[in-house]
Amino acid sequence: MKKFLEYFILFSFGGIIYILIELIWRGRSHWSMFVLGGLCFILIGALNEKCRGKAPLFVQSLFGAFIITVLEFVTGYIVNIKLGLNVWNYYDVPFNILGQVCLPYTVFWFFLSPVCVIADDYMREAFFGEARPTYKIF
DSSP states (O other), X not given: OHHHHHXXXXXXXXXXXXXXXXXXXXXXXXXXXXXXXXXXXXXXXXXXXXXXXXXXXXXXXXXXXXXXXHHHHHHHIIIIIISOOOOOOOXXXXXXXXXXXXXXXXXXXXXXXXXXXXXHHHHXXXXXXXXXXXXXXX
């Protein structure tokens, strides 16, 4: 039950932050973005737990950008293409794939990923008593 509560809190935090980013960036969001943000935050945190002390933040950021981009593509394919909800559309952004993901946002996710790693670590320390993290940049 403790692990479920931990993941529920981390998932909810990631979902809320993703929604807030969308509201600030484009003025609207969709409930599916809460799910997407929660999954992204959980997976980046899990990657961080596996990499703790082994992989520098730079490498974790590359993986984080990849994770977010892949999950955003899958979500976009389901929500936008298959269900036709048109939550977002990147067709007018350079280097897009089916209008669901694009290179400029992947770069943004690269810079957001270390923020997620650090937030995950400090939440785990503050709320769940896990060890204080240390970081290598490169």
